[in-house]
Amino acid sequence: MKIIQTENLTRTYAVGSSTVNALRGVSLAVEMGEFVALMGPSGSGKSTMMHLLGCLDTPSAGSYWLEERDVSKLSKDERAEVRNNRIGFIFQTFNLLPRLNALENIALPLLYGRHGGDVNKQASEALGRVGLKPRARHKPNELSGGERQRVAIARALVTSPALILADEPTGNLDSKTGAEIMRLLVELCAEGHTILMVTHDAKVASHAGRILQMQDGEIVEERSTDVTA
Template identity: 45%
Template sequence: MATTEALPDSPAIRVRGLTKSITTPSHRVDILRGLDFDVPRGQFIAIMGPSGSGKSTLLGLLAGLDNPTAGSILLDGEEIVGLSEDSLALLRGRKLGFVFQSYQLIPTLTAEENVLLPAELSGATGNPERRAKELLDSVGLAERRDHYPVQLSGGEQQRVALARAFMLAPPILMADEPTGNLDSTNGQHVLELLLTMNRQEKTTLVLVTHDTQLAARADRRLILRDGVIVTDELGSTHD
């Protein structure tokens, strides 16, 4: 597989003419219609918009979880459109971290095993167990590392997911409504952790949210409506 080393002056994400359509037997739905934007390294960008505007689809395409109908996506300077499934998987393991709204932990693995999973999948060397312990410690779950997801509360599960997302110190972190399933106290706790860890690890953060208060803390807000960018504005830095 041909890989491209990240160019220091290239943006973390570059999107050109990104289009996604779904064709059903009765009609064709255009979810995204020719998006163009760059995300500089280390930026915290919030993608907003009403339901059905194409936010999650955009996130999925940026992460190489799905193929666009047309257009180009460069992650860390590397074109991901047209890569094979396995190449995409390898790229995700190397460059991306994920936090999902519904945590998405593997139910049959303990908290620690879930955190270790990206390291195992990418064949990371060194001492991944130590890193996993540190991360669990930093999200306040050192004592619960042997618990299965079902034995953890929603907030705890999302904190494990955060630790997992940072396990390989990815240059880009994608988060889809990370506080959407949590009550306000837990949501706040998780958000603070996310932002702190993001700051410490110096990652580019792409966050999909409905929450305007959360979006207000982003460096930049991209608002989608009917598959097009209607607003692209810079905001205050989150620190």
């Protein structure tokens, strides 16, 4: 099944009296279980692409099917629901809530929308998956950078989403810790998760199975890698 399919995805912004074409008709398909890296210099449109694929934004033109469902024309609340159920986000700056402990941060998506079952148990399982069980009661400021990103990854996993979007996941980490995080993402991909990662670091991108190069709002180059670990 195609997790992502876009057709002629376009996004323009009005800046003053002129319009900026951030995305100029991108067509892309990502199969279930793929690990795709999106590369490009700043201003190339990769962040815009990320926001559209994450249902944080809606395209000016073109279509986007997530799990074969057209999500390009959903309302704000409907998009919130899609993000809640089907998408997990991993950010460069982790974006954990400082007042909540690790477990509570992971449980956050489960509190919104309709998720059955034991919230604590599910959050605890996700925490176990990233190997941080003993840190459950620690606040983000009591965790190292790598640990914080693991908690964030657990939060992205907890709802069993169709797609995990990672925005520069190693950008705020030293290279050793960054490598550990990348190993974890590759593991998750091997377990069947579909991951789309934005990065400008070629070494980081090399962990992905497919690398897309963006420039001026278009995908200008696409190549497959055989390195997966």
